[in-house]
């Protein structure tokens with residue numbers, strides 16, 4: 001029964017679709033019609049977050065052969081719900097704390113950090129994702145910085161207090177690029193949250209990357225319920241890594 005769910009998500013048709021489409025039009029592929037959007041309501045305990053997401057995922061696919069062109073940024077993945085809930089319920093921020101969300105897609109966990117008072121940088125290599133994520137952040141009263149960057153050539157931007165990685169460690173070919181980003185962009189004493197639906201590739205990455213002399217680690221679990229007839233329930237692993245305060249030279 002739906003009220004028993006700890007987390008509940010529902011999608012409904014966007015009421016003010018035209019104005020959102022106009023605002024996104026300039027970032028969308030001009031050769032294709034502007035993708036219609038749906039409104040997604042994310043219900044966290046005591047808080048509703050409204051996100052606009054594409055209504056037609058397949059319309060954004062330009063080349064099925066090329067994994068980089070599959071628009072996985074356009075969905076909100078179960079890991080993002082789980083991480084958003086974990087942050088909402090368990091994490092507090094000082095006003096000057098800086099959060100970087102990598103592979104942000106629609107940016108849900110980052111938006112929750114912004115709602116809790118952190119300064120937010122949303123990052124992705126897809127500019128449409130970043131525009132939509134910014135639109136969604138603003139719709140919820142959060143003003144993010146945007147960082148358009150590919151993990152394979154990622155800048156050393158600044159030393160963040162928290163780095164969010166929601167379902168981004170799924171590709172064994174790309175995963176090795178993430179380790180150096182974590183090391184170079186996290187301050188000593190800072191934390192990384194890696195959220196995933198228990199992916200083998202993510203556990204493998206962590207096994208290779210984790211260095212107990214640099215980080216302490218904890219694992220948290222969130223159960224996510226979705227309105228999905230096929231896969232309604234996910235157990236999301238949230239692996240938390242805290243960088244040692246004296247790790248400066250070693251990282």
Ligand SMILES: C[S@@+](CC[C@H](N)C(=O)[O-])C[C@H]1O[C@@H](n2cnc3c(N)ncnc32)[C@H](O)[C@@H]1O
Nearest residue numbers: 072073076077080103104105125150151166167
């Ligand atoms: C599975 S989606 C996860 C999106 C979001 N974090 C979530 O959990 O809903 C992976 C995200 O990583 C981004 N991404 C994939 N490869 C990337 C790369 N090489 N550099 C930067 N971002 C990348 C995609 O654009 C997409 O937004």
